[in-house]
Amino acid sequence: MNRWEDIVEVPLPLPFALKEIKAYLFMGGNGVTIVDTGLNIEQDFTVWESVMKELGITWKDVEKIVLTHYHPDHYGLAGRIQQLAGGIPVYISQVDFQQAQLFWDRDSKMAQDLASAFRRHGLDESVVKQIPKHLASFIPWIEPHPTPTFLRAGSKIQLGDRTYKVIHTPGHADGHLSFYDPEREWLIGGDFLLPRITPNISMWPNCDKNPLQSYLKTLEKMASLPVKRVFSSHGPIFENYQERIEQIRHHHESRLKHMQDFVETAGRVSATEVCDHIFGKDLSIHNIRFALSETLAHLEYLRNNQQIEVESAGKRYFYVPFRQ
Numbered sequence: 001m002n003r004w005e006d007i008v009e010v011p012l013p014l015p016f017a018l019k020e021i022k023a024y025l026f027m028g029g030n031g032v033t034i035v036d037t038g039l040n041i042e043q044d045f046t047v048w049e050s051v052m053k054e055l056g057i058t059w060k061d062v063e064k065i066v067l068t069h070y071h072p073d074h075y076g077l078a079g080r081i082q083q084l085a086g087g088i089p090v091y092i093s094q095v096d097f098q099q100a101q102l103f104w105d106r107d108s109k110m111a112q113d114l115a116s117a118f119r120r121h122g123l124d125e126s127v128v129k130q131i132p133k134h135l136a137s138f139i140p141w142i143e144p145h146p147t148p149t150f151l152r153a154g155s156k157i158q159l160g161d162r163t164y165k166v167i168h169t170p171g172h173a174d175g176h177l178s179f180y181d182p183e184r185e186w187l188i189g190g191d192f193l194l195p196r197i198t199p200n201i202s203m204w205p206n207c208d209k210n211p212l213q214s215y216l217k218t219l220e221k222m223a224s225l226p227v228k229r230v231f232s233s234h235g236p237i238f239e240n241y242q243e244r245i246e247q248i249r250h251h252h253e254s255r256l257k258h259m260q261d262f263v264e265t266a267g268r269v270s271a272t273e274v275c276d277h278i279f280g281k282d283l284s285i286h287n288i289r290f291a292l293s294e295t296l297a298h299l300e301y302l303r304n305n306q307q308i309e310v311e312s313a314g315k316r317y318f319y320v321p322f323r324q
Helices: 042-055 078-084 094-104 110-120 131-136 211-222 241-266 271-279 285-304
Strands: 007-013 020-028 031-035 062-066 090-092 148-150 156-159 162-168 177-181 186-190 229-232 308-313 316-321
Touching (some): 020 042, 020 156, 020 229, 031 156, 062 078, 078 090, 090 094, 110 131, 156 177, 211 241, 241 271, 241 308, 271 285, 285 308
Parallel strands (some): 031 062, 090 148, 186 229
Antiparallel strands (some): 007 020, 156 162, 162 177, 308 316
16 A cells, blocks of 8 residues: 555556556545545455555545546445445536436446447447447446535645645546646546556547547646646556656557548548457457447547548448548
8 A cells, every 4th residue: 555645545456457446545634535436346345444444544534535537447436435434425527427327327328329329330230239238237336326516627625634626637538527736736637647558538429529639638738737746547656747648649649640541541441440450359348349439539530620531321330531
């Protein structure tokens, strides 16, 4: 268990490709604050109880939970911990709480909408049929949903004994929030900026229609912020903030050019064909979902910038070179 002054790093295991999420515990005179929670699985809950025992605290010492965004590995245990801690506030952006319901409510039509979208973009029907069951498998990992208190960008929030600025950092999630301590120049970044991998930027039904544009604007906005240390959710805490922003910008520029060149060379391709070209075909259903959604985010960025076009043929969509 690593600690930086008042911040305790809490690594939590994940039963999918990322393997681990870093949650953070902020120690304060009036109690502790949890930022992100892990999944509602016994492995993660056991880690939390072990950490609390080591620190000499209980659930009753937790004064609030703050969530960077709605994805299950960040959101999953929030409702359970809220109940154990006596109904403490759970802070999240309104957009991301709505998207948690959009994705993970048992009555949601997201699985059907996503399956339909993937079918239109050329995904094989044998894989499309796996989407509803795959999405439903996450629901037990996030229930019960917490009762939220909505947090606005531009406001301030206490984490432990220090005041942080709330910054909207969309792209990875539409309502993603990061938290900035201007005195120490420390950033609690969630999945906005990661040290070793690029954050997944995906286009989902009924969400941001140009998430890559949103993310690139976030990088541009955040580049001017003086940051000495980033507490991210996956990978080690890091200090090469500006360098990492430039690396990720370059990654997306390169990926966009690669996709545009592929469309122009092929002449007419589905998003699935582009995805196969970039990511390969030997992917799990979990990774197919993210790979194809990220491919769509890049293709739609190119389309919105009039670098490629989309055309329909029956119920299928294809990307073609831009016609002057």
